[in-house]
Amino acid sequence: MRNLIVMPAFNEEDSLARTVASLDRLPAGYEVLVVDDGSTDGTGAVARRLTSRLPVHVLHLPVNSGIGVAVQSGYRFALARGGYDYVIQFDADGQHDAAAVVPLVERCERDGLDLCIGSRFLDPAGAGFRSTAARRVGIRFFAALIGALSGVRVTDPTSGLRCAGPRAWRRFAEHYPEDYPEPESLFWCARNKLRVGELPVTMSERAGGVSSIRRLGTVYYMTKVTMAIVFDRLRGTELVVA
Structure with missing residues (x-):
């Protein structure tokens, strides 16, 4: 099995090297793609100097295009290069636990999932960083909205730690939401009857950089994503093939 870890990075010079180094313990068969999203720092x-036991590729976008474009660039890289089974999104800010990568892939394999989300809210011990109170309200809102419109129950629709199988990531290589795409892409999978699941993960506070939600503005983010999900619900089911 050959899997690609896509790591979008915008102004993450303080955390990028440590984040990539945290993946060194992964078994053979994993590769890392760092997508420098037009960073100004x-x-x-840092990306050009990275060293790792895993193969590391680097894409440099000429201007800051947003996390949606950065992640889609990773999916397009996987499609063009060929031979990958699963594509894992893993943020460069140090929030995600490298130990969750293999279980996410294994869950997709075992249960035939097209998309598996790493959820910080499924750990019964409540360990790790669960975002701010205001952000949690927004997360619960999107979880409720997606559940009401698709019947698929999720707890962490904005999580940037996720594993996509071929039916999902090949489609994402061609069409992927801009700005902050996690809830929208998750809803697209649910609406089109792809198999979606979650896995408990532990997250940490970001080690550097600035959240893309803060850059967009919370009101704009909530309004834009809500409208995108509602309008997407009006579309017919698409034929999805592997």
């Missing part, structure tokens, strides 16, 4: 220079 030293992220690009």
Whole structure:
């Protein structure tokens, strides 16, 4: 099995090297793609100097295009290069636990999932960072909205830690939401009857950089994503093939 870890990075010079190094314990068969999203700090220079036991590829986008474009660039890379089974999104800010990568892939394999989300809210011990109170309200809102419109129950629709199988990531390579796409892409999978699941993960506070939600503005983010999900619900089911 050959899997690609896509790591979008915008102004993450303080955390990028440590985040990539945290993946060194993964078994053979994993590769890392760092997508430098037009960073204005030293992220690009750090990415060029990265060393890892895993194969590391780097894409440099000429201008900051948003996390949706950065992640889609990763999916397009996987499609063009060929031979990948699963594509895992893993943020560069140090929030995600590398130990969750293999279980996400194994869950997709075992249960035939097209998309598996790493959820910080499924751990019964409540360990790790669960975002701010205001952000949790927004997360619960999107979870309720997606559940009401698709019948698929999720707890962490905005999680940036996720594993996509071929039916999902090949489609995402061609069409993927802009700005902050996690809830929208999750809803697309649910609406089109792809198999979606979650796995408990532990997250940490970001080690550097600024959240893309903060850059967009919370009101704009909530309004834009809500409208996109509602309008997507009006579309007919698409034929999805592997």
